[in-house]
Amino acid sequence: MTTIAQETAPLTRRKRRWEGLPYWLILPTVVYLGLFFVWPMIQGFGLALRDESGHWTTSAFQTMVDDAAFGDAMSFTFLLILVIVPIQFVLALGMALLLNAKLRGAGIFLYIFLLPLAISDLAAGIAWSAIFTERGYLNTVLEGVGVLEQPFIFLDPTSKTQLVMVVAAAEIWRSTTFMMVILFAGLQGIPRDYVEAAEVFGAGFFQRVRHVIFPMLKPSIQVALLLRLIFAFEVFAVVIALTGSGATVLAAEAYKWQATNENEHVAAAYSMVILGLSLAAAAVVLVVLRTPRERRLR
Protein backbone atom coordinates (compact mmCIF):
# COMPACT_ATOMS: atom_id res chain seq x y z
CA MET A 1 0.00 0.00 0.00
CA THR A 2 2.70 2.38 0.92
CA THR A 3 4.47 1.85 -2.36
CA ILE A 4 1.33 2.78 -4.28
CA ALA A 5 0.87 5.86 -2.13
CA GLN A 6 4.46 6.79 -2.72
CA GLU A 7 4.01 6.39 -6.41
CA THR A 8 0.74 8.25 -6.74
CA ALA A 9 1.73 11.16 -4.57
CA PRO A 10 4.11 12.79 -7.02
CA LEU A 11 1.69 11.94 -9.81
CA THR A 12 -1.21 13.88 -8.32
CA ARG A 13 1.10 16.70 -7.40
CA ARG A 14 2.33 16.82 -10.95
CA LYS A 15 -1.21 16.77 -12.26
CA ARG A 16 -2.18 19.67 -10.06
CA ARG A 17 0.84 21.57 -11.31
CA TRP A 18 -0.32 21.07 -14.92
CA GLU A 19 -3.82 22.25 -14.09
CA GLY A 20 -2.54 25.78 -13.86
CA LEU A 21 -0.50 25.49 -17.05
CA PRO A 22 -3.15 26.48 -19.63
CA TYR A 23 -3.86 29.61 -17.62
CA TRP A 24 -0.18 30.55 -17.65
CA LEU A 25 -0.10 29.92 -21.39
CA ILE A 26 -3.04 32.19 -22.16
CA LEU A 27 -2.04 34.83 -19.60
CA PRO A 28 0.21 36.89 -21.93
CA THR A 29 -2.51 37.04 -24.58
CA VAL A 30 -5.14 38.02 -22.04
CA VAL A 31 -2.93 40.72 -20.53
CA TYR A 32 -1.93 42.08 -23.93
CA LEU A 33 -5.47 42.25 -25.26
CA GLY A 34 -6.60 43.78 -21.99
CA LEU A 35 -4.00 46.54 -22.29
CA PHE A 36 -4.13 47.17 -26.02
CA PHE A 37 -7.66 46.20 -26.98
CA VAL A 38 -10.13 46.38 -24.12
CA TRP A 39 -8.60 49.36 -22.35
CA PRO A 40 -8.34 51.57 -25.48
CA MET A 41 -11.93 50.70 -26.27
CA ILE A 42 -13.09 51.87 -22.86
CA GLN A 43 -10.94 54.95 -23.34
CA GLY A 44 -12.65 55.48 -26.68
CA PHE A 45 -16.03 55.68 -24.98
CA GLY A 46 -14.53 58.19 -22.56
CA LEU A 47 -13.08 60.30 -25.38
CA ALA A 48 -16.38 60.38 -27.21
CA LEU A 49 -18.52 61.17 -24.17
CA ARG A 50 -16.30 63.39 -21.98
CA ASP A 51 -14.68 66.77 -22.50
CA GLU A 52 -11.15 67.91 -21.57
CA SER A 53 -12.05 68.48 -17.92
CA GLY A 54 -13.66 65.04 -17.61
CA HIS A 55 -17.31 66.12 -17.57
CA TRP A 56 -19.82 63.93 -19.33
CA THR A 57 -21.11 65.60 -22.46
CA THR A 58 -22.60 64.84 -25.83
CA SER A 59 -20.90 67.83 -27.44
CA ALA A 60 -18.57 65.64 -29.53
CA PHE A 61 -21.55 63.84 -31.00
CA GLN A 62 -23.27 67.21 -31.47
CA THR A 63 -20.29 68.57 -33.40
CA MET A 64 -20.18 65.39 -35.46
CA VAL A 65 -23.87 65.48 -36.41
CA ASP A 66 -23.87 69.23 -37.12
CA ASP A 67 -20.99 68.84 -39.58
CA ALA A 68 -22.29 68.65 -43.15
CA ALA A 69 -19.85 65.84 -43.92
CA PHE A 70 -21.57 63.53 -41.41
CA GLY A 71 -24.67 63.04 -43.58
CA ASP A 72 -22.53 62.60 -46.69
CA ALA A 73 -20.29 60.05 -44.97
CA MET A 74 -23.28 58.17 -43.58
CA SER A 75 -25.15 57.99 -46.89
CA PHE A 76 -22.06 57.09 -48.94
CA THR A 77 -21.10 54.31 -46.52
CA PHE A 78 -24.61 52.83 -46.61
CA LEU A 79 -24.94 53.18 -50.39
CA LEU A 80 -21.64 51.35 -50.81
CA ILE A 81 -22.78 48.50 -48.58
CA LEU A 82 -26.11 48.22 -50.41
CA VAL A 83 -24.36 47.96 -53.77
CA ILE A 84 -21.38 45.85 -52.72
CA VAL A 85 -22.62 43.18 -50.34
CA PRO A 86 -25.38 41.56 -52.48
CA ILE A 87 -23.23 41.44 -55.64
CA GLN A 88 -20.29 40.25 -53.62
CA PHE A 89 -22.27 37.50 -51.95
CA VAL A 90 -23.46 36.02 -55.24
CA LEU A 91 -19.98 36.32 -56.73
CA ALA A 92 -18.32 34.77 -53.68
CA LEU A 93 -20.75 31.85 -53.69
CA GLY A 94 -20.15 31.36 -57.40
CA MET A 95 -16.37 31.43 -56.94
CA ALA A 96 -16.58 28.98 -54.04
CA LEU A 97 -18.72 26.61 -56.14
CA LEU A 98 -16.23 26.89 -59.01
CA LEU A 99 -13.34 25.97 -56.73
CA ASN A 100 -15.41 23.13 -55.38
CA ALA A 101 -16.19 21.83 -58.88
CA LYS A 102 -12.70 20.28 -59.20
CA LEU A 103 -11.94 21.88 -62.55
CA ARG A 104 -8.74 21.11 -64.41
CA GLY A 105 -6.18 23.70 -63.36
CA ALA A 106 -7.97 24.16 -60.05
CA GLY A 107 -4.64 24.99 -58.38
CA ILE A 108 -4.08 27.97 -60.65
CA PHE A 109 -7.65 29.20 -60.22
CA LEU A 110 -7.27 28.83 -56.47
CA TYR A 111 -4.11 30.96 -56.50
CA ILE A 112 -5.70 33.67 -58.62
CA PHE A 113 -8.97 33.72 -56.68
CA LEU A 114 -7.09 34.10 -53.40
CA LEU A 115 -4.80 36.95 -54.53
CA PRO A 116 -7.04 39.85 -53.47
CA LEU A 117 -7.05 38.55 -49.90
CA ALA A 118 -3.50 39.87 -49.46
CA ILE A 119 -4.04 43.19 -51.25
CA SER A 120 -4.70 46.30 -49.20
CA ASP A 121 -7.62 48.60 -49.85
CA LEU A 122 -5.16 51.41 -50.57
CA ALA A 123 -3.39 49.38 -53.28
CA ALA A 124 -6.78 48.39 -54.69
CA GLY A 125 -7.84 52.04 -54.78
CA ILE A 126 -4.64 53.08 -56.58
CA ALA A 127 -4.86 50.24 -59.12
CA TRP A 128 -8.49 50.98 -59.91
CA SER A 129 -7.88 54.72 -60.15
CA ALA A 130 -5.41 53.94 -62.95
CA ILE A 131 -8.28 52.13 -64.67
CA PHE A 132 -11.05 54.67 -64.08
CA THR A 133 -9.14 57.91 -64.48
CA GLU A 134 -10.02 60.04 -67.50
CA ARG A 135 -6.81 59.17 -69.34
CA GLY A 136 -6.89 55.65 -67.96
CA TYR A 137 -7.14 52.07 -69.14
CA LEU A 138 -10.93 51.72 -69.21
CA ASN A 139 -11.34 54.72 -71.51
CA THR A 140 -8.52 53.36 -73.67
CA VAL A 141 -10.34 50.06 -74.08
CA LEU A 142 -13.82 51.55 -74.54
CA GLU A 143 -12.54 53.99 -77.16
CA GLY A 144 -10.49 51.26 -78.78
CA VAL A 145 -13.50 49.02 -79.36
CA GLY A 146 -15.58 51.99 -80.45
CA VAL A 147 -18.05 52.21 -77.55
CA LEU A 148 -16.96 55.75 -76.71
CA GLU A 149 -16.12 58.66 -78.98
CA GLN A 150 -14.12 60.50 -76.33
CA PRO A 151 -12.94 59.71 -72.80
CA PHE A 152 -15.72 59.46 -70.23
CA ILE A 153 -15.20 61.02 -66.81
CA PHE A 154 -15.89 58.10 -64.47
CA LEU A 155 -14.48 59.84 -61.39
CA ASP A 156 -16.84 62.80 -61.67
CA PRO A 157 -16.87 64.40 -58.21
CA THR A 158 -20.33 65.86 -58.83
CA SER A 159 -21.96 62.48 -59.46
CA LYS A 160 -22.53 60.46 -56.29
CA THR A 161 -23.91 57.55 -58.28
CA GLN A 162 -20.81 57.23 -60.42
CA LEU A 163 -18.49 57.49 -57.43
CA VAL A 164 -20.45 54.78 -55.58
CA MET A 165 -20.23 52.48 -58.61
CA VAL A 166 -16.50 53.07 -59.07
CA VAL A 167 -15.65 52.45 -55.39
CA ALA A 168 -17.99 49.46 -55.38
CA ALA A 169 -16.14 47.94 -58.34
CA ALA A 170 -12.80 48.24 -56.52
CA GLU A 171 -14.20 46.91 -53.27
CA ILE A 172 -15.94 43.98 -54.95
CA TRP A 173 -12.65 43.20 -56.65
CA ARG A 174 -10.70 43.33 -53.39
CA SER A 175 -12.93 41.85 -50.73
CA THR A 176 -15.04 39.17 -52.41
CA THR A 177 -12.30 36.60 -51.81
CA PHE A 178 -12.68 37.05 -48.07
CA MET A 179 -16.31 35.86 -48.27
CA MET A 180 -15.37 33.13 -50.71
CA VAL A 181 -12.86 31.59 -48.30
CA ILE A 182 -15.49 31.26 -45.57
CA LEU A 183 -18.15 29.92 -47.95
CA PHE A 184 -15.70 27.46 -49.48
CA ALA A 185 -14.84 26.07 -46.05
CA GLY A 186 -18.57 25.62 -45.50
CA LEU A 187 -18.97 23.83 -48.82
CA GLN A 188 -16.26 21.37 -47.84
CA GLY A 189 -18.33 20.47 -44.80
CA ILE A 190 -21.30 19.35 -46.89
CA PRO A 191 -21.15 15.56 -47.40
CA ARG A 192 -20.85 14.68 -51.09
CA ASP A 193 -23.56 12.00 -50.70
CA TYR A 194 -26.21 14.65 -50.10
CA VAL A 195 -25.45 16.49 -53.30
CA GLU A 196 -25.08 13.25 -55.24
CA ALA A 197 -28.36 11.94 -53.87
CA ALA A 198 -30.10 15.10 -55.06
CA GLU A 199 -28.46 14.59 -58.44
CA VAL A 200 -29.67 11.00 -58.64
CA PHE A 201 -33.20 12.18 -57.99
CA GLY A 202 -32.91 14.50 -60.94
CA ALA A 203 -32.15 17.84 -59.31
CA GLY A 204 -30.46 20.26 -61.72
CA PHE A 205 -27.55 22.49 -60.75
CA PHE A 206 -29.68 25.39 -59.53
CA GLN A 207 -32.06 23.09 -57.68
CA ARG A 208 -29.12 21.47 -55.92
CA VAL A 209 -27.77 24.87 -54.92
CA ARG A 210 -31.16 26.07 -53.72
CA HIS A 211 -32.43 22.99 -51.88
CA VAL A 212 -29.31 21.19 -50.69
CA ILE A 213 -26.27 23.44 -50.66
CA PHE A 214 -27.94 26.67 -49.56
CA PRO A 215 -29.68 25.31 -46.43
CA MET A 216 -26.60 23.39 -45.33
CA LEU A 217 -24.36 26.34 -46.00
CA LYS A 218 -26.44 28.69 -43.88
CA PRO A 219 -24.08 28.85 -40.88
CA SER A 220 -21.18 29.76 -43.18
CA ILE A 221 -23.31 32.28 -45.03
CA GLN A 222 -24.17 33.81 -41.70
CA VAL A 223 -20.52 34.19 -40.70
CA ALA A 224 -19.47 35.47 -44.12
CA LEU A 225 -22.16 38.15 -44.20
CA LEU A 226 -21.55 39.05 -40.58
CA LEU A 227 -17.83 39.67 -40.97
CA ARG A 228 -18.21 41.31 -44.35
CA LEU A 229 -20.79 43.80 -43.02
CA ILE A 230 -18.61 44.59 -40.00
CA PHE A 231 -15.64 45.32 -42.27
CA ALA A 232 -17.83 47.26 -44.70
CA PHE A 233 -18.36 50.02 -42.14
CA GLU A 234 -14.57 50.45 -41.94
CA VAL A 235 -14.16 51.17 -45.66
CA PHE A 236 -11.48 53.84 -45.89
CA ALA A 237 -8.40 54.12 -48.10
CA VAL A 238 -10.04 52.82 -51.27
CA VAL A 239 -12.53 55.70 -51.14
CA ILE A 240 -9.83 58.32 -50.62
CA ALA A 241 -7.61 56.85 -53.35
CA LEU A 242 -10.44 56.77 -55.89
CA THR A 243 -12.48 59.87 -55.15
CA GLY A 244 -9.99 62.24 -53.52
CA SER A 245 -12.27 64.66 -51.70
CA GLY A 246 -15.22 63.86 -53.99
CA ALA A 247 -16.79 61.47 -51.49
CA THR A 248 -16.33 60.68 -47.85
CA VAL A 249 -17.11 57.74 -45.58
CA LEU A 250 -17.34 57.34 -41.80
CA ALA A 251 -13.77 56.07 -41.33
CA ALA A 252 -12.39 58.84 -43.54
CA GLU A 253 -14.16 61.42 -41.35
CA ALA A 254 -12.75 59.80 -38.22
CA TYR A 255 -9.29 60.03 -39.80
CA LYS A 256 -9.83 63.66 -40.81
CA TRP A 257 -11.00 64.74 -37.33
CA GLN A 258 -8.07 62.96 -35.69
CA ALA A 259 -5.22 63.77 -38.09
CA THR A 260 -6.23 67.11 -39.65
CA ASN A 261 -8.57 68.77 -37.15
CA GLU A 262 -6.78 67.25 -34.16
CA ASN A 263 -10.04 66.74 -32.32
CA GLU A 264 -9.86 63.23 -30.88
CA HIS A 265 -13.28 63.61 -29.24
CA VAL A 266 -15.17 63.92 -32.52
CA ALA A 267 -12.92 61.24 -34.07
CA ALA A 268 -13.82 58.92 -31.18
CA ALA A 269 -17.50 59.78 -31.66
CA TYR A 270 -17.18 58.65 -35.27
CA SER A 271 -15.50 55.42 -34.20
CA MET A 272 -18.38 54.80 -31.78
CA VAL A 273 -20.86 55.27 -34.63
CA ILE A 274 -18.89 52.73 -36.68
CA LEU A 275 -18.88 50.30 -33.75
CA GLY A 276 -22.61 50.78 -33.16
CA LEU A 277 -23.44 50.18 -36.82
CA SER A 278 -21.16 47.11 -36.98
CA LEU A 279 -22.80 45.55 -33.94
CA ALA A 280 -26.29 46.42 -35.21
CA ALA A 281 -25.51 44.84 -38.57
CA ALA A 282 -24.13 41.76 -36.81
CA ALA A 283 -27.31 41.50 -34.74
CA VAL A 284 -29.51 41.78 -37.84
CA VAL A 285 -27.58 39.03 -39.63
CA LEU A 286 -27.73 36.77 -36.58
CA VAL A 287 -31.49 37.21 -36.24
CA VAL A 288 -32.39 37.01 -39.93
CA LEU A 289 -30.21 33.97 -40.67
CA ARG A 290 -30.86 32.17 -37.39
CA THR A 291 -30.22 28.43 -37.61
CA PRO A 292 -32.29 26.36 -35.18
CA ARG A 293 -30.04 24.19 -33.04
CA GLU A 294 -31.59 20.91 -34.14
CA ARG A 295 -30.84 21.65 -37.79
CA ARG A 296 -27.18 22.40 -37.30
CA LEU A 297 -24.84 20.07 -39.06
CA ARG A 298 -22.17 19.99 -36.43
Next chain:
Amino acid sequence: MALPRIRIGRVLAYVAALAVSAFILAPIYLITIAAFSSFDAVYEYPKNLVPREATTETMRVFLDSDGVTDSLRRSAYVAAITIIVCLAIGTPAGYALARFSFRAANPFQLALVSTRAFPLIIIAIPLAVTYLRVGLDDTVYGVALAHIAFTLPLTVLVTASVFAGISYELEEAAMTLGCNRLSAFRRVALPLALPGVAASAIFIFVTSWNEVFAAAILTFRNRTLPAQLLAALDTSPLTYRLAGGFFLLAPALVVIFFIRKYLLTTWGRVAR
Protein backbone atom coordinates in the same frame (compact mmCIF):
# COMPACT_ATOMS: atom_id res chain seq x y z
CA MET B 1 -29.28 12.99 -72.70
CA ALA B 2 -27.55 13.69 -69.45
CA LEU B 3 -24.02 13.66 -70.81
CA PRO B 4 -24.11 16.70 -73.13
CA ARG B 5 -25.83 18.71 -70.40
CA ILE B 6 -23.03 18.00 -68.00
CA ARG B 7 -20.52 18.94 -70.65
CA ILE B 8 -22.22 22.28 -71.28
CA GLY B 9 -22.18 22.92 -67.52
CA ARG B 10 -18.49 22.05 -67.45
CA VAL B 11 -17.74 24.45 -70.28
CA LEU B 12 -19.72 27.21 -68.59
CA ALA B 13 -17.80 26.57 -65.39
CA TYR B 14 -14.49 27.02 -67.21
CA VAL B 15 -15.74 30.17 -68.90
CA ALA B 16 -16.85 31.56 -65.54
CA ALA B 17 -13.58 30.63 -63.84
CA LEU B 18 -11.58 32.26 -66.63
CA ALA B 19 -13.74 35.38 -66.52
CA VAL B 20 -13.28 35.75 -62.75
CA SER B 21 -9.55 35.16 -63.15
CA ALA B 22 -9.34 37.86 -65.81
CA PHE B 23 -11.27 40.27 -63.59
CA ILE B 24 -8.89 39.64 -60.70
CA LEU B 25 -5.69 39.71 -62.74
CA ALA B 26 -6.44 42.76 -64.93
CA PRO B 27 -5.80 45.50 -62.32
CA ILE B 28 -2.72 43.66 -61.03
CA TYR B 29 -1.36 43.38 -64.57
CA LEU B 30 -2.10 47.03 -65.37
CA ILE B 31 -0.48 48.47 -62.25
CA THR B 32 2.54 46.22 -62.84
CA ILE B 33 3.12 47.39 -66.42
CA ALA B 34 2.52 50.99 -65.31
CA ALA B 35 5.12 50.67 -62.56
CA PHE B 36 7.67 49.35 -65.04
CA SER B 37 7.12 51.74 -67.91
CA SER B 38 8.66 55.12 -68.67
CA PHE B 39 7.17 58.43 -67.48
CA ASP B 40 5.95 59.12 -71.01
CA ALA B 41 4.14 55.80 -71.17
CA VAL B 42 2.43 56.44 -67.82
CA TYR B 43 1.04 59.79 -68.98
CA GLU B 44 0.28 58.96 -72.59
CA TYR B 45 -3.27 58.47 -73.87
CA PRO B 46 -4.59 56.23 -75.29
CA LYS B 47 -2.60 53.81 -73.17
CA ASN B 48 -0.70 50.79 -74.37
CA LEU B 49 -2.21 47.63 -72.93
CA VAL B 50 0.89 45.72 -73.94
CA PRO B 51 4.07 47.49 -72.85
CA ARG B 52 6.52 48.33 -75.59
CA GLU B 53 9.48 48.27 -73.28
CA ALA B 54 10.18 47.66 -69.63
CA THR B 55 12.13 50.38 -67.86
CA THR B 56 12.85 51.01 -64.23
CA GLU B 57 12.51 54.79 -64.63
CA THR B 58 9.20 55.13 -62.74
CA MET B 59 10.32 52.68 -60.08
CA ARG B 60 13.69 54.36 -59.61
CA VAL B 61 12.24 57.85 -59.25
CA PHE B 62 9.74 56.50 -56.70
CA LEU B 63 12.44 54.80 -54.64
CA ASP B 64 14.60 57.93 -54.78
CA SER B 65 11.75 60.14 -53.59
CA ASP B 66 11.92 61.65 -50.15
CA GLY B 67 11.15 59.22 -47.37
CA VAL B 68 10.21 56.24 -49.54
CA THR B 69 13.04 53.86 -48.66
CA ASP B 70 12.67 54.86 -45.01
CA SER B 71 8.96 54.09 -45.11
CA LEU B 72 9.67 50.72 -46.72
CA ARG B 73 12.18 49.93 -44.00
CA ARG B 74 9.72 51.00 -41.30
CA SER B 75 6.95 48.85 -42.79
CA ALA B 76 9.25 45.84 -42.73
CA TYR B 77 10.30 46.67 -39.19
CA VAL B 78 6.73 47.02 -37.92
CA ALA B 79 5.75 43.76 -39.60
CA ALA B 80 8.74 41.96 -38.09
CA ILE B 81 7.96 43.15 -34.55
CA THR B 82 4.31 42.24 -35.03
CA ILE B 83 5.14 38.72 -36.21
CA ILE B 84 7.64 38.01 -33.44
CA VAL B 85 5.48 39.27 -30.58
CA CYS B 86 2.29 37.75 -31.98
CA LEU B 87 3.85 34.31 -32.30
CA ALA B 88 5.68 34.53 -28.98
CA ILE B 89 2.48 35.42 -27.12
CA GLY B 90 -0.11 33.75 -29.33
CA THR B 91 1.40 30.32 -29.97
CA PRO B 92 1.37 29.23 -26.29
CA ALA B 93 -2.23 30.38 -25.98
CA GLY B 94 -3.14 28.49 -29.15
CA TYR B 95 -1.40 25.40 -27.78
CA ALA B 96 -3.34 25.72 -24.51
CA LEU B 97 -6.65 25.90 -26.40
CA ALA B 98 -5.78 22.86 -28.48
CA ARG B 99 -4.35 20.61 -25.74
CA PHE B 100 -6.09 21.35 -22.46
CA SER B 101 -9.71 21.42 -21.44
CA PHE B 102 -9.88 24.11 -18.80
CA ARG B 103 -12.75 26.16 -17.52
CA ALA B 104 -11.71 29.42 -19.15
CA ALA B 105 -11.18 27.81 -22.58
CA ASN B 106 -14.62 28.51 -23.99
CA PRO B 107 -14.99 32.08 -22.71
CA PHE B 108 -11.44 32.80 -23.88
CA GLN B 109 -12.12 31.45 -27.35
CA LEU B 110 -15.41 33.34 -27.56
CA ALA B 111 -13.67 36.56 -26.53
CA LEU B 112 -11.05 36.05 -29.24
CA VAL B 113 -13.68 35.48 -31.90
CA SER B 114 -15.73 38.47 -30.81
CA THR B 115 -12.76 40.86 -31.09
CA ARG B 116 -13.39 40.69 -34.81
CA ALA B 117 -16.62 42.64 -34.35
CA PHE B 118 -14.58 45.60 -33.11
CA PRO B 119 -12.91 47.58 -35.88
CA LEU B 120 -9.28 48.64 -35.50
CA ILE B 121 -10.46 52.24 -35.87
CA ILE B 122 -11.97 52.11 -32.39
CA ILE B 123 -8.71 51.26 -30.67
CA ALA B 124 -6.48 53.35 -32.96
CA ILE B 125 -7.86 56.74 -31.90
CA PRO B 126 -7.55 56.24 -28.11
CA LEU B 127 -4.10 54.70 -28.64
CA ALA B 128 -3.01 57.86 -30.47
CA VAL B 129 -4.01 59.89 -27.41
CA THR B 130 -2.23 57.53 -25.00
CA TYR B 131 0.91 57.40 -27.16
CA LEU B 132 1.19 61.20 -27.05
CA ARG B 133 1.20 60.99 -23.26
CA VAL B 134 3.76 58.19 -22.97
CA GLY B 135 5.98 59.26 -25.88
CA LEU B 136 5.16 56.39 -28.24
CA ASP B 137 3.61 58.72 -30.83
CA ASP B 138 5.18 58.74 -34.27
CA THR B 139 7.22 55.56 -33.61
CA VAL B 140 7.30 52.17 -35.32
CA TYR B 141 6.81 50.56 -31.90
CA GLY B 142 3.50 52.33 -31.44
CA VAL B 143 2.24 51.10 -34.81
CA ALA B 144 3.50 47.58 -34.10
CA LEU B 145 1.73 47.48 -30.72
CA ALA B 146 -1.56 48.37 -32.44
CA HIS B 147 -0.98 45.78 -35.17
CA ILE B 148 -0.28 43.09 -32.56
CA ALA B 149 -3.54 43.90 -30.77
CA PHE B 150 -5.33 43.50 -34.07
CA THR B 151 -3.67 40.27 -35.27
CA LEU B 152 -3.15 38.43 -31.97
CA PRO B 153 -6.70 36.98 -31.62
CA LEU B 154 -6.57 35.41 -35.07
CA THR B 155 -3.03 34.13 -34.43
CA VAL B 156 -4.21 32.30 -31.31
CA LEU B 157 -7.22 30.81 -33.10
CA VAL B 158 -5.16 29.71 -36.10
CA THR B 159 -2.32 28.19 -34.09
CA ALA B 160 -4.90 26.41 -31.91
CA SER B 161 -6.34 24.89 -35.06
CA VAL B 162 -2.85 23.92 -36.24
CA PHE B 163 -1.99 22.16 -32.96
CA ALA B 164 -5.42 20.52 -32.84
CA GLY B 165 -4.52 18.89 -36.16
CA ILE B 166 -1.43 17.25 -34.63
CA SER B 167 -2.06 14.11 -32.68
CA TYR B 168 -1.39 14.53 -28.96
CA GLU B 169 -0.39 10.86 -28.78
CA LEU B 170 2.90 11.74 -30.45
CA GLU B 171 3.74 14.08 -27.60
CA GLU B 172 2.60 11.52 -25.04
CA ALA B 173 4.82 8.94 -26.67
CA ALA B 174 7.76 11.35 -26.48
CA MET B 175 7.01 11.90 -22.79
CA THR B 176 7.02 8.18 -22.04
CA LEU B 177 10.38 8.03 -23.82
CA GLY B 178 11.88 10.52 -21.44
CA CYS B 179 10.91 13.94 -22.69
CA ASN B 180 9.31 16.33 -20.28
CA ARG B 181 6.33 18.39 -21.42
CA LEU B 182 8.44 21.27 -22.66
CA SER B 183 10.92 19.16 -24.61
CA ALA B 184 8.06 17.05 -26.02
CA PHE B 185 6.49 20.24 -27.26
CA ARG B 186 9.77 21.57 -28.61
CA ARG B 187 10.94 18.36 -30.26
CA VAL B 188 7.65 16.84 -31.44
CA ALA B 189 4.71 19.24 -31.61
CA LEU B 190 6.56 22.36 -32.71
CA PRO B 191 8.38 20.85 -35.73
CA LEU B 192 5.10 19.35 -36.93
CA ALA B 193 3.30 22.63 -36.39
CA LEU B 194 5.99 24.70 -38.05
CA PRO B 195 4.46 24.92 -41.55
CA GLY B 196 1.15 26.05 -40.06
CA VAL B 197 2.85 28.52 -37.75
CA ALA B 198 4.88 29.84 -40.68
CA ALA B 199 1.71 30.32 -42.71
CA SER B 200 0.29 32.19 -39.77
CA ALA B 201 3.41 34.40 -39.64
CA ILE B 202 3.02 35.17 -43.33
CA PHE B 203 -0.58 36.16 -42.81
CA ILE B 204 0.40 38.44 -39.92
CA PHE B 205 3.00 40.00 -42.22
CA VAL B 206 0.40 40.77 -44.89
CA THR B 207 -2.07 42.23 -42.42
CA SER B 208 0.56 44.52 -40.92
CA TRP B 209 2.10 45.45 -44.29
CA ASN B 210 -1.32 46.45 -45.65
CA GLU B 211 -2.73 48.26 -42.64
CA VAL B 212 -3.41 51.92 -43.37
CA PHE B 213 -5.73 53.51 -40.82
CA ALA B 214 -3.86 52.95 -37.55
CA ALA B 215 -0.49 53.53 -39.23
CA ALA B 216 -1.68 56.85 -40.64
CA ILE B 217 -3.16 58.00 -37.33
CA LEU B 218 -0.31 56.87 -35.08
CA THR B 219 2.53 58.33 -37.13
CA PHE B 220 3.31 61.79 -38.41
CA ARG B 221 6.83 61.88 -39.82
CA ASN B 222 7.94 58.27 -39.30
CA ARG B 223 5.38 56.82 -41.66
CA THR B 224 5.07 53.24 -42.88
CA LEU B 225 4.64 52.68 -46.62
CA PRO B 226 0.80 52.68 -46.68
CA ALA B 227 0.64 55.72 -44.40
CA GLN B 228 3.22 57.49 -46.56
CA LEU B 229 1.25 56.71 -49.72
CA LEU B 230 -2.05 57.80 -48.19
CA ALA B 231 -0.60 61.09 -47.01
CA ALA B 232 0.91 61.76 -50.44
CA LEU B 233 -2.15 60.75 -52.48
CA ASP B 234 -3.30 64.23 -53.45
CA THR B 235 0.11 65.87 -53.68
CA SER B 236 2.16 63.24 -55.51
CA PRO B 237 2.42 62.61 -59.26
CA LEU B 238 0.67 59.65 -60.87
CA THR B 239 3.96 57.82 -61.41
CA TYR B 240 4.71 57.95 -57.68
CA ARG B 241 1.30 56.59 -56.76
CA LEU B 242 1.42 53.75 -59.27
CA ALA B 243 4.91 52.67 -58.27
CA GLY B 244 3.90 52.88 -54.60
CA GLY B 245 0.72 50.93 -55.25
CA PHE B 246 2.76 48.24 -56.95
CA PHE B 247 5.13 48.00 -54.00
CA LEU B 248 2.21 47.68 -51.64
CA LEU B 249 0.59 45.00 -53.75
CA ALA B 250 3.60 42.97 -54.84
CA PRO B 251 4.04 40.84 -51.68
CA ALA B 252 0.53 39.47 -52.20
CA LEU B 253 1.66 37.65 -55.34
CA VAL B 254 4.36 35.74 -53.43
CA VAL B 255 2.59 35.36 -50.13
CA ILE B 256 -0.61 33.80 -51.44
CA PHE B 257 1.43 31.22 -53.29
CA PHE B 258 2.90 29.94 -50.03
CA ILE B 259 -0.20 29.98 -47.87
CA ARG B 260 -2.99 29.19 -50.32
CA LYS B 261 -3.70 25.75 -48.89
CA TYR B 262 -3.74 26.99 -45.31
CA LEU B 263 -6.04 29.84 -46.20
CA LEU B 264 -8.70 27.42 -47.34
CA THR B 265 -8.34 24.75 -44.70
CA THR B 266 -7.50 26.75 -41.60
CA TRP B 267 -8.74 30.29 -42.07
CA GLY B 268 -12.07 29.33 -43.53
CA ARG B 269 -12.80 27.22 -40.48
CA VAL B 270 -11.33 29.58 -37.93
CA ALA B 271 -13.03 32.67 -39.29
CA ARG B 272 -16.39 31.61 -37.93
